[in-house]
Amino acid sequence: MQKSLQKLFENRVDQFVSKSKRQSGNYEKAVQKLESFAKRSAEIVKVKARGNIINQSSDGDFQTTTYQVHYQYLIRQKGMLYQEEEVEVRMCTFLKNDLIMDKEMKLYTKQPESEIVATDEQEERISYQYNRLKAVQYAERWWNSYNPAYKSFENNCTNYISQCLHAGEAPMRGYPNKGTGWWLRNNNWSYSWTVAHSLRLYLPNSKSGLRAREVSSPDQLMLGDVICYDFEGDGRFNHNTIVTGKDAYGMPLVNANTYNSRMRYWAYEDSSAYTPNMKYKFFTIVDG
Known part of the structure; x- marks a missing residue:
């Protein structure tokens, strides 16, 4: 299982920097990311990914893993270099060593329906300078x-x-x-x-x-x-x-x-x- 997950990470990283034509079955995040950068005349010159397992379960030959992956992208744009980072939580299922499902976990839940607008409560003016x-x-x-x-x-x-x-x-x-x-x-x-x-x-x-x-x-x-x-x-x-x-x-x-x-x-x-x-x-x- 660890080897299968490691191979998954390696394939993902390669898709962010590979110059080969990407097929529709490729990693959706890489496709979105690369399209976004192309609009800005920017490119990913290097990417690192490290992950850790949050939870695992087995059902016969099926193994399901919830994992977190931390991406670090080195971005080049008009000669400028900077590093972007993000963390993603995903769930994948392997049938033996074959990946059959991998999806991002939706972390947002519905928030309270509060629509309270600040009013002038006749409080004294608070003086400050935003640092x-x-x-x-x-x-x-x-x-x-x-x-x-x-x-x-x-x-x-x-x-x-x-x-x-x-x-x-x-x-x-x-x-x-x-x-x-x-x-x-x-x-x-x-x-x-x-x-x-x-x-x-x-x-x-x-x-x-x-x-x-x-x-x-x-x-x-x-x-x-x-x-x-x-x-x-x-x-x-x-x-x-x-x-x-x-x-x-x-x-x-x-x-x-x-x-x-x-x-x-x-x-x-x-x-x-x-x-x-x-x-x-x-x-x-x-x-x-």
């Missing part, structure tokens, strides 16, 4: 692990972004009302701290403490800014990322949790969650 460097440093430190000082969630993307913003010295406010402000305290938290759609509503509507201004295009964002994603285009936002770098054309590269990734191109066209109806919101953090 973008500290926010990005935190995003880089914890993109693929969980800070034990905070509670982690099954859908951890917004909790992670909130931690990054707070590391950038954005002040909390609104405790103990879960439906107002942006805060985490005493094992309790506001909707805006943990729910993707609630943070998307909070950022442009807050009048005190953490605030943001919507901009019209991703190239207007700076390091430490936030992108919100509506995968289905139905008006409800599912995911948030933080800008941690720029590519050779000045477009954002982002970090995220749940599907853990770093220095990923902002558009998410290589994601299994991508749909042609995907919508985005771009928010630049405003100093208090």
Whole structure:
């Protein structure tokens, strides 16, 4: 089984860098990734993958394994080199040594239907200057692990972004009302701290403490800014990322949790969650 899984990894890695014509039966992630890079005049010059087994089960000659694989891509674009990373959880089934099924695990679950918008609660104006460097440093430190000082969630993307913003010295406010402000305290938290759609509503509507201004295009964002994603285009936002770098054309590269990734191109066209109806919101953090 270990040898079969190792061979699977090796074949996958080869498909990211092979110059040979790719057939429809090839690894879907490699096809999506390469198409995404081609649109940006970028290419993968080297890729590493390492995996670990999460769970295994057997049923006669059938062996099913849930595993995690960590990809590291060395990207070249207009003479610039940078490294993108992502972690994927998959499930595969072998019949003896023959692979018969391999699929990505869907990690997102339905989030609470909270649509609480921050209001001006007549609190005093909280003065602060957003420290973008500290926010990005935190995003880089914890993109693929969980800070034990905070509670982690099954859908951890917004909790992670909130931690990054707070590391950038954005002040909390609104405790103990879960439906107002942006805060985490005493094992309790506001909707805006943990729910993707609630943070998307909070950022442009807050009048005190953490605030943001919507901009019209991703190239207007700076390091430490936030992108919100509506995968289905139905008006409800599912995911948030933080800008941690720029590519050779000045477009954002982002970090995220749940599907853990770093220095990923902002558009998410290589994601299994991508749909042609995907919508985005771009928010630049405003100093208090």
